[in-house]
Amino acid sequence: MSEACTALPASAAVAVIGAGAMGAGIAQVAALAGHPVWLHDLRPGAADTAIAGIRAQIDKLATKGRLTPERAAAACAALRAAGTLDDLRDAKLVVEAIVEDLEVKRALFTELEARLADDAILATNTSSISITAIGAALQRPERLVGLHFFNPAPLMPLVEVIAGRATDAAVADTVFATSAAWGKTPVRARSTPGFIVNRVARPFYAEGLRLLQEGVCDAATLDAVIRDAGGFRMGPCELMDLIGHDVNYAVTRSVFDAYYGDPRFAPSFVQLELVQAGHLGRKSGRGFYDYRDGAPKAEAATAGPQPRPWRIALNLGHPVGAALSKRMYASAAQPLQTLSSAADGRIATLDEHTAVFASDGRSATAIAAALGLPAVVTIDLMLDPATARRAAIGVSAHCSDVARDAVIGMLQSAGLAVSVLADSPGLAVLRTVAMLANEAFDAVHQQVCSLEAVDIAMRGGVNYPIGPVEWAQRIGLDRVLAALDHLHAHYGEPRYRASARLRHAVLASPRP
Ligand SMILES: NC(=O)c1ccc[n+]([C@@H]2O[C@H](COP(=O)([O-])OP(=O)(O)OC[C@H]3O[C@@H](n4cnc5c(N)ncnc54)[C@H](O)[C@@H]3O)[C@@H](O)[C@H]2O)c1
Numbered sequence: 207m208s209e210a211c212t213a214l215p216a217s218a219a220v221a222v223i224g225a226g227a228m229g230a231g232i233a234q235v236a237a238l239a240g241h242p243v244w245l246h247d248l249r250p251g252a253a254d255t256a257i258a259g260i261r262a263q264i265d266k267l268a269t270k271g272r273l274t275p276e277r278a279a280a281a282c283a284a285l286r287a288a289g290t291l292d293d294l295r296d297a298k299l300v301v302e303a304i305v306e307d308l309e310v311k312r313a314l315f316t317e318l319e320a321r322l323a324d325d326a327i328l329a330t331n332t333s334s335i336s337i338t339a340i341g342a343a344l345q346r347p348e349r350l351v352g353l354h355f356f357n358p359a360p361l362m363p364l365v366e367v368i369a370g371r372a373t374d375a376a377v378a379d380t381v382f383a384t385s386a387a388w389g390k391t392p393v394r395a396r397s398t399p400g401f402i403v404n405r406v407a408r409p410f411y412a413e414g415l416r417l418l419q420e421g422v423c424d425a426a427t428l429d430a431v432i433r434d435a436g437g438f439r440m441g442p443c444e445l446m447d448l449i450g451h452d453v454n455y456a457v458t459r460s461v462f463d464a465y466y467g468d469p470r471f472a473p474s475f476v477q478l479e480l481v482q483a484g485h486l487g488r489k490s491g492r493g494f495y496d497y498r499d500g501a502p503k504a505e506a507a508t509a510g511p512q513p514r515p516w517r518i519a520l521n522l523g524h525p526v527g528a529a530l531s532k533r534m535y536a537s538a539a540q541p542l543q544t545l546s547s548a549a550d551g552r553i554a555t556l557d558e559h560t561a562v563f564a565s566d567g568r569s570a571t572a573i574a575a576a577l578g579l580p581a582v583v584t585i586d587l588m589l590d591p592a593t594a595r596r597a598a599i600g601v602s603a604h605c606s607d608v609a610r611d612a613v614i615g616m617l618q619s620a621g622l623a624v625s626v627l628a629d630s631p632g633l634a635v636l637r638t639v640a641m642l643a644n645e646a647f648d649a650v651h652q653q654v655c656s657l658e659a660v661d662i663a664m665r666g667g668v669n670y671p672i673g674p675v676e677w678a679q680r681i682g683l684d685r686v687l688a689a690l691d692h693l694h695a696h697y698g699e700p701r702y703r704a705s706a707r708l709r710h711a712v713l714a715s716p717r718p
Contacts, residue, residue, distance in 0.1 A: 211379045211380075211382070211383050212379075212380065212383055213380070213383040213384040213386065213387035214241075214298055214299055214327075214380060214384045214387075216239060216240030216241055216387075217240075217241075217242075218241060218298035218299065219241065219242045219243070219244065219296050219297045219298055220233075220236040220241040220242070220243050220244070220297060220298070220299045220300075220301065221243070221244040221245075221246065221288065221294040221297035221299070221300040221301070222236065222243060222244070222245050222246070222300075222301050222303060223245075223246045223247070223294075223300060223301070223302045223303065223304055223314065223318075224246075224247060224302060224303035224304035224305075224331075225245050225246070225247035225249075225252045225253045225255070225256035225257075226247075226252075226256075226303065226304075227357060227358075228303040228331055228355060228357060228359055229245065229247070229256070229301075229303035229304075229331075230245075230256040230259060230260055231355065231357070231358050231359025231360050232301050232303060232331065232355055232359050233245045233256070233257075233260060233285060234260045234263060234264065234281075234359070234360050235355075235359055235360055235388050235389075235390070236301075236388065237260070237264075237281040237282075237284045237285050238264070238273070238277070238281045238360075238388075239387060239388040239389070240280070240281075240284070241284065242284050242286070243284050243285050243286070244286055244287075244288040244293060244294050244297060245257055245285060245286070245287055245288065246287070246288040246289075246290075246291065246293070246294065248304075253287035253288065254287045257285045257286075257287055260282075260285060261282045261285070263360070264278045264281050264282055265278060265282070291317055291318060291321055292321060294318070294321065294322065295321055295322065295323075296323075297322060297326055298323075298325070298326055298327065299326065299327045299329060299381070299384065300318055300322065300326065300327070300328050300329065301329045301330075301331060301353055302314060302315070302328070302329065302330045302331060302332075303331040303355075306332060306333065306334065306335065308335050308339055308340065311330060311332065311335065311340050312340055312342075312343035313343075315328055315330075315340060315341075315343065315344055315350065316343055316344065319344055319345055319346065324346075326349070327349055327351065327377055327380060327381060328344075328349055328350045328351070329350070329351050329352070329353035329381055330350065330351075330352055330353065331352075331353060331354060331355055332352060332354070333354060333401075333404060333457075334399070334400070334404065334457065334460050334461075334464075336370065336397050336399075337350060337351065337352040337368050337369065337370030337373065337397040338370035338371040338372065338397050339370075340370070341370045341371075341372050341373070347370065347372035347373070348372050348373060348374040348377065349374060349377050350370065350372070350373060350377075351367065351368065351369060351370070351373050351377050351378050351381050352366065352367065352368025352369070352370070352395075352397060352401070353365060353366075353367060353368075353381050353385065354366035354367075354368060354401060355390075356403070356666075356667045356668075362666065362667065363389075363390055363391040363666040364390070364391055364392075364393065364403070364662070364663055364665075364666030364667035365385040365390040365391065365392045365393075366392075366393055366394075366395050366401050366402055366403065366663065366667070367381055367382045367385065367392050367393065367394050367395070368394075368395050368396070368397050368401055369394070369395075369396055369397060370397040371397070373397075378394065382394065391662060391666045393655060393659040393662050393663045393666075394655060394656075394659060395654055395655045395659065395663075396653060396654050396655070398649075398652065398654050399460070399461050399464030399465055400457075400460075400461040400464070401654070402649060402654060402655050402659060402660055402663040402664075402667075403663050403664065403667035403668055404457055404461065405461060405645065405649060405654070406642060406645045406646050406649055406660055406663070406664060406674065407642075407664070407667075407668050408458060408461060408470075408471055408645065409470075409638060409641035409642050409644070409645055410438075410442055410445075410638060410642060410668075411442050411445075411446055411454060411458065411474075411477075412458070412470075412471070412472070412474065412641070413442075413634075413637050413638045413641050414428055414432070414441070414442030414443060414446075414634075414638070415442070415474035415476045415477055416474065417630065417634055417637075418443075418476050419474065419475065419476050420628070420630065421628060422627050422628045422630040422633075422634070423507065423598075423625065423627045423628065423634070424504070424507065425441075425443035425494040425495065425504065426443075426495075426504035426505055426506045426507075427506040427507045427625050427627070428441055428442065428443060428634055429441025429442070429443050429444050429506070430506030430508075430596060430623075430625065431506075431586065431596060431598040431625055431627070431633075431634045431635060432634060432635060432638065433596075434594065434595040434596035434623065435586055435587070435588045435589070435594050435595075435596045435597055435598055435634075435635050436587070436588070436589055436634070436635040436638065436639070436671075437588075437589030437590065437594070437671040438669075438670065438671060439669050439671070442638075443493075443494040443495070444494070444495065446477070446487065446493065446494070447487035447488050447493035447494055447495055447497075448487060448488055449487065450486050450487050450488075450489055451477055451480045451481050451485065451486050451487055451493055452481050452486050454477065455473060455477050455478060455481050458471065458473045458474075458477075459473050469699060469700050469701045470645070470700070470701045472701070480493060480494070506596075506623075506625060507625055507626070508596075508623050508624065508625060509614045509618075509623075509624040509625070509626055511615075511618060512611045512612070512614045512615035512618060513615050514534075514615045514616060514618070514619040515556050515557055515612035515615055515616055516557065517543065517556065517557050517558060518534075518543065518554055518555075518556055518616055519543040519544065519545050519554060519555045519556075520534075520543070520544050520545065520553070520554045521544075521545045521547060521548040521551075521552055521553055521554060522544050522545065522547075523545070523547035523548070524548070524551065524552070524553050524564070525591060526553045526564055526585060526588070526591045527545075527553045527554055529590075529591035529592045530553070530554070530591065530616070530617075530620045531544060532592065533592070533620035533621055533622075534616070534619050534620045550577060551563070551564075553585060554616065556609070556612045556613060556616060557609070557612055559580055559581060559609075560581040560582075560583065560605065560609040560612060560613065561574075561577075561579050561581065561582050561583075562582075562583050562584075562585060562613055562616075563582060563583070563584050563585070564584070564585055564587070565584040565585060565586050565587060565600070565632055565633045565636045565689075566584075566632075566636075566685065566688060566689055566692060567631055567632045567636065567637075567640065567688060567689030567690065567691070567692030567693050567696075568584075568631050568632075568692045568696070569584070569600060569602075569629045569630060569631045569696070570582040570583055570584040570600045570601055570602035570605070570629050571602045571603045571604075571629050572631065572692075572696070573602070574602040574603070574604065574605075579602075580604060580605075581602060581604065581605035581606065581609040582601075582602040582605065583599050583600065583601050583602070583605060583609070583610065583613040584599060584600045584629075584633065585597050585598070585599055585617075586598035586599070586600075586627075586633035586634055586635045586636055587633075587635040587636035587639060587681070588635065589635075589671055589672075589677075594622065595622065595623060596622060596623040596624070596625060597617045597622045597623075597624055597625075598624075598625045598626075598627050598633050598634055598635065599613060599614070599617070599624060599625070599626055599627065599633075600626075600627055600628070600629040600630060600633055601613075601626065601629055602629065603629070610626070614626070631692060631693055631696045632689055632692070632693055636689055637689070637693065639674065639677055639678070639681070639686075640678075640686050640689040640690050640693070641690075641702075642664075642670075642674040642677075643674040643675060643677060643678035643686050643708070644686075644690055644704060644705050644708060645674075645705075646660040646661075646664070646673075646674040646675050646678075647675070647678075647705040647707040647708040647711070648705040648707065648708075650707055651705055651706055651707035657675045658675075660673060660674065660675055661673020661674065661675050661676050678708075683708065683711050683712045683715065684712050684715070686708065687704055687708055687709060687712045690702055690703075690704040690708075691704060
């Protein structure tokens, strides 16, 4: 492995073992990159069937004009089924995508080691098994590396390149450069439970399940808020329904167990119950939602129309106040009063005694009690208050219905649908984003990867609208830390303890 950071040439043969969902996708990617590709599966005929499927996919891409006919023909011709492992002798890179079982993978790599040339690279697509543990069975564990694709492999840009304890840095460099040459976006990670994506994404599911468990809102409302205010492509409930609750629960369990029961990764009874009921999501016809024919579509709870209040004083020094002012201006029948700033950082004051705050990790009731205010409404975090379609709000215990409706009317007049959630600390989006960022900082703190790699991974592997680190920086790391500290104080649970790395970043940031 003398040529660090050099991709394997396209003439190098690639072998993919396991012709299931992932193996077929990886073989397609390698063939389209110009490599001769062997595909092997234990099940007789499986590799041939998969190759026929890949060729059909490639033909479809060519018909749509996404590939030249020459490139499509070359890729189709490059795919060959291997009857036995002996056929793979000339492979320079083997990517394993077989059953997720340590002993089975170890046995396969031991067989491969005996057949392949000394400079062949062995890569595993495992999503949860330690690269170090797989490599321990090999004579030369330094040539084993994790190459973790995301499903569907031809479409998802991310590849995690994972180094185990023994992995030669030059081997990791070569697969990094090779996957980049294949058009993928590689990131480097150390072999640790969940690697980057399956670890950092846990709070996206966990906080959603927590909100449902506490009755803060129902699944359809949560999904709508996370999508329409948070800017995520899918809410946690619809996404878990798509992944399958059995699969998602098993990944959570495996990460939780691998971290010796760290409560941050604790599985949820809400999800366990769905698994126990056989409500596994789309594939079983029911999950959080009912997918059976004729089942009514669940709608998000959305407040009915309210008149815009007469007196609104918006704080233009607050980004949400400024965005609301712009959005309301077009439709403003009455002039708005604006404040250049507000001493307590509020977004707005309505009818002189209702204070509107951005959620800061406290409930509206906690803010009202701390500031001695009669009526407080909190607005959940929005990815972009200038373009968000929905706002989620929480209402303090002593806030009247009239005051609540005035805030709803104000937000509606800015073109926002409004969902009133139970008065929960951090509501849905801020809580989720703060916990995602916390996990990102913790992964970096524990030397799993760089800050940049987390953001690339979460965008490319799970389609987040922006990386959690960049998002936290936009919000202000100090605000994210404060939200976590408030959640920690509220619940008294170690789950919400802030990452030491995040706290250090806040303390180390330049002072005005
Ligand atoms: N499905 C995903 O979303 C996903 C995403 C990333 C990584 N992964 C990982 O990729 C691997 C494969 O997952 P999948 O979803 O494609 O599984 P799959 O069940 O669709 O396919 C696995 C294939 O491997 C074959 N196989 C099993 N043992 C074998 C052996 N010893 N030798 C040769 N072939 C063998 C099976 O016959 C089957 O065709 C697993 O390690 C999984 O954790 C899966």
